[in-house]
Amino acid sequence: MALADPPSPRAWWKSAVVYQIYPISFFDSNGDGFGDLNGILAKLEYLKDLGVDVLWLSPIYKSPLADMGYDIADYQAIDPRYGTLEDWDRLIAAVHERGMKLMMDLVVNHTSDEHEWFVQSRSDKDASRNPKRDWYIWRPPKYDEQGSAWDYDEKTGEYYLHLYVSKQPDLNWENPAVREAVYEMMEWWIKRGCDGFRMDVINIISKVDGLPDAPVTDPKEEYQSASIFFANGPRVHEYIREMNGRVLSRHDLITVGETPFTQNAQDLLPYVLPSRHELNMVFQFELMSIDSYVDPFGTDVPLVPKQWKLKDLKDVVTRWQTFEREAGFWNAVFIENHDHSRSVSRFGNDSPDWRTLSAKLLAMLEITQSGTLYIYQGQEIGMKNAPPTWGLEEYKDVATQNFWNSVLEKRKRETKNADVDMSDVMDGIRRKARDHARLPMQWDSSAYAGFSPAPPWMRVNDDYPDWNAEVQLEDTSSVRSFWKQALTLRKKHNVLVYGDFTLRHPDNSQVFAYTRSLGSATALVLLNFHHNPTEFKLDDVPHLIGGPLVLGNYPTADLPTEATEAVRLRGYEGRLYFSSSVHV
Structure with missing residues (x-):
């Protein structure tokens, strides 16, 4: 029998369901084509009914939107596109009235070059006269042309570091004044109600230290990967522990860190272990990379797709579900966010015959894993990627545009031909671009999917007349209805949140099977990731034969209500059984 209690204490944020809102694409309340805070307010009952506990808002701060709000010009102001601070106050009050919580996106590796801190920093390179000069990372010229992460400032004659686009200069965390300003800003939002x-x-x-040049790993490329010099750097844990001591530990908050350029579990462990006093959890992106090409130099290329295998998915999920569980490591469970294309198009089957079933299958994969559960807007209705007929002009993301332009320039240079074949690049964009997650939410069948009465900032997916939230709310067999049912079940049974994880039949190339156990309760999960039917034998879990079927993505009226010795699974069918000792 498994332990009756998990290895680490239970907490509200561990069993919470977090719903990520990409505000510009969620709901437009004032008819300007941009989603806004009052639009979120208008949909709180929809989210509460779904089973959401926490809203996570992608950046809503004042921003020139060079990188969709991740270039912040003022941390204590709302961008006019989204509303006002008074609108935010009304939203947080309404969220709390409904027993929900709200988390903000904290973007403090960099700011916008329009932030007053940077405006002051670039005004004078003499730090004795300019106290903000060392708030960013400046260096004198080494060559006639610096690398892609450095931009030249003509006024001061020096380069500033920007690991992302040139309008996102990196803050200098070595400077205690920078850290103090960040902590004060965090406290300001917490006092305002942020959870x-x-x-x-x-x-x-x-x-x-010293920001050395990146080693040459690909001689054909003008610029080289330098993540070894900035990911998980020498003082990162010192800074986060300081943040925890100064801010986080003084409040009952939910915290999750995004950790790119890192898939080694041991590198992520210190961020999460309770004994380290840093964060509740982190987003690791190993699962998000199983369908991405890795070049000969070991660099993941997100917009170059590769065929993934079920074994890859099993290996990743199993590794993280079992990783340092006894020490208290806690997972963030997700399969979609604003930086990745739609899961039903990547890991399911978005064809008309299989879209609903495979979207429900992926919901079952998520709700039966241990960790805090994250849902991205539109995932609950099975939104899919944009149609393959759309041209490049419909893709707005800076990463998409930059990738296209860099490949185009490289091919022109190599072939000495202005007319080059880019069909493979367009195929990758149609399958993997971040833009797919950023299409406006499909609320109903009216013009622009009910997102806005005006033409929206980004085109609405063509399938909205038939595939939208209003239709699904009225259909008990819809993806949205299934998500609501599945979330209710998860909240009722702690074994799905806190139970241990055991992979079953690891070599089965079609079925992902595993058990979750907590005390006397055991759950058996069977997920057929193929359109062909198959039979799965319960030979290694005979004690679960006779256990009740509690969730399935096919109509259950014609199914046996208990687990049999051999379970026949139809295409993309998922089933969840409990041991007979569990009260359902």
């Missing part, structure tokens, strides 16, 4: 933070690229705030 936690998702911390953008938090593992890159500490850079290696």
